[in-house]
Amino acid sequence: MRAHVLALAALAILVAASAQNAYAHFEHFAHYNARGDSVGPYFAYQELDPDYARPGEPTAVMFSVQDREGRDTYDIVTMVEVYSGHTGERIAAFPWTRQDVGDFSLTYTFPDLGSYQLVLSVATGDVNVNQVDPPRATLSSTLNCECDRAIYNVSISNNFGAIWSATIAVAVFVPLSIIGIVLGLVYKKKRKQLHANSSEEFVKWCIMLLAIAGGLVHFAVYSGHASLRIEYSIFLIVAGGMQVTYGFMYILITMAGADLKTTLRQYYRKTVAVNLFGLLGTGVLLGLYAYAVTFPPPLSPNNVPEDIDFAGILAKAVEAVLVVGILYLMRIEKRRFAGQLARTQ
Structure with missing residues (x-):
């Protein structure tokens, strides 16, 4: 019994010690098509909803952009692009948009089975709001863009x-x-x-x-x-x-x-x-x-x-x-x- 009491006490201490640490602000943690990565001074988590997205099915592409302490970010400008994993071609782009808070989502229907790359860009200077940048051969390149970028790989399957x-x-x-x-x-x-x-x-x-x-x-x-x-x-x-x-x-x-x-x-x-x-x-x-x-x-x-x-x-x-x-x-x-x-x- 003492061992169980000590285990619960240790858990309570851990919770109290880390009470200020937050993680991606999603409703659940996905086992598939989910990842976190650095974007300049931020850390951005990405998920799909449903987790196991299928082709032809409207899918929420969700992001949670936070600072390095896990706190919410506000008034950031973002652009999201979708590239085909097979051809490297950009097949969709969501223009530069000012986000009131770093937790936001977009709706996209992936056309086919296979892999895709999602590119999240966060502006660090002046950008053309409500417009999209030209596609790039190197997805992480920030040439001619005052921004930071992160790339997320997702896989679309039926089963x-x-x-x-x-x-x-x-x-x-x-x-x-x-x-x-x-x-x-x-x-x-x-x-x-x-x-x-x-x-x-x-x-x-x-x-x-x-x-x-x-x-x-x-x-x-x-x-x-x-x-x-x-x-x-x-x-x-x-x-x-x-x-x-x-x-x-x-x-x-x-x-x-x-x-x-x-x-x-x-x-x-x-x-x-x-x-x-x-x-x-x-x-x-x-x-x-x-x-x-x-x-x-x-x-x-x-x-x-x-x-x-x-x-x-x-x-x-x-x-x-x-x-x-x-x-x-x-x-x-x-x-x-x-x-x-x-x-x-």
Whole structure:
């Protein structure tokens, strides 16, 4: 338990120490077609929405231009160009435009499958607002332009989004299935040995699996929050680790057993401590999620509530069932301890 307390304390210190650091001000962190690069005195992040853009589909080309401290920039003048990765030809250009804030987006429909280069230019002097510069053979060249430039490579495909989603699903469900099979075999063996109440034992092992499942979901989604605040991803990793730790701690205690009279009281105390750890931690996660989708979460650079998505609903549904299950576990463990203690006296 002390190790978990120290881990949470370290996380709190990290969040407090980096409270002024901001990252790309997008709603989520893309796994594909996203990058950050220096543009003169600034650092500019780029994303596409949808992440896995397909040809012929209107796509938001988003930029977040910030200073070196991660703060918003204001009143900058930008130009954006699109070049074909196959021919090197410029196929679209958005004229020099004064941006009130460094977070802005443009809409473009990529015509074909393949790679493209997006060129972001930020003016450092006089430019022709509402006009475009001539195309260049060297994309990063600033010849005859008082500006700084950054180049972003993007890839347009039909199936990469489905491939990525399938990979994440496999990464979550394959280990979960293996753990579930192992737990099922252990449960079956212990039921035969101890002649325990089958329904109670079944619920116990299901709760352990749910705890591990909730942790794996957090591991699967943590990177999607990195662009808002790196601390959000760290928190999700820690939360997932704590959930998996709770599941395995209870598995180890259960497999050790409590049928020896000399260890009965010690076993019960361990189960109470572990269940309280799981119950309080899960309750905190549910409360934080409810707060984050209702109000802007702490340290949010966007000052808006979090979006409600499928992964979040799945994780919270698992955690809600987990809370009920842990309370049930605590009840049956207390009843079992009282019964066994009465028989030993």
